[in-house]
Amino acid sequence: MTVISSAFAQSAAAGPESGLLSFLPLILMFGVLYFLAIRPQMKRQKEHKAMVEALQKGDEVIASGGLLGKISKINESYITLEVAEMGDKPVEVVLQRAAVQSLLPRGTLKETR
Incomplete structure (x- = not known):
């Protein structure tokens, strides 16, 4: 049992x-x-x-690496950032659109240079 x-x-x-x-x-x-x-x-x-989709030529941005610049050229995948001027020529860097971290108010770069 x-x-x-x-x-x-x-x-x-x-x-x-x-x-x-x-x-x-x-x-x-x-x-x-x-x-x-x-x-x-x-x-x-x-x-x-x-x-990132709303970016336009002339926008001032901060890239993910901390690089500040003004967008001079833009296409579907890449942007060209103007980061400085050497005499008459602008110094430009090509980045992926996704590398843009944030958008700055217009005129911010003039204050930092």
Whole structure:
């Protein structure tokens, strides 16, 4: 004759509801992670993409390496930044559009030179 302990019998009687309740903390942690980390990062990426697509010739920008310049040429993949002037000739650097970190207000570069 086998005797089943009362604790085992109660846990077996609880059924699938207890299994679902054990995953509840994991589900809650994922929800918190989504709203505190994933969602804001996706929003920043969307804003950056919109800013890069709206770039125009003459905009003053900061590149991801800290380089400041004025856009002199622009195409679908690359921009040409005028970073300085050597006599009559401008010093230009070619960058990928995605390398633009932020857009500066017009006239900012005149104040820094």
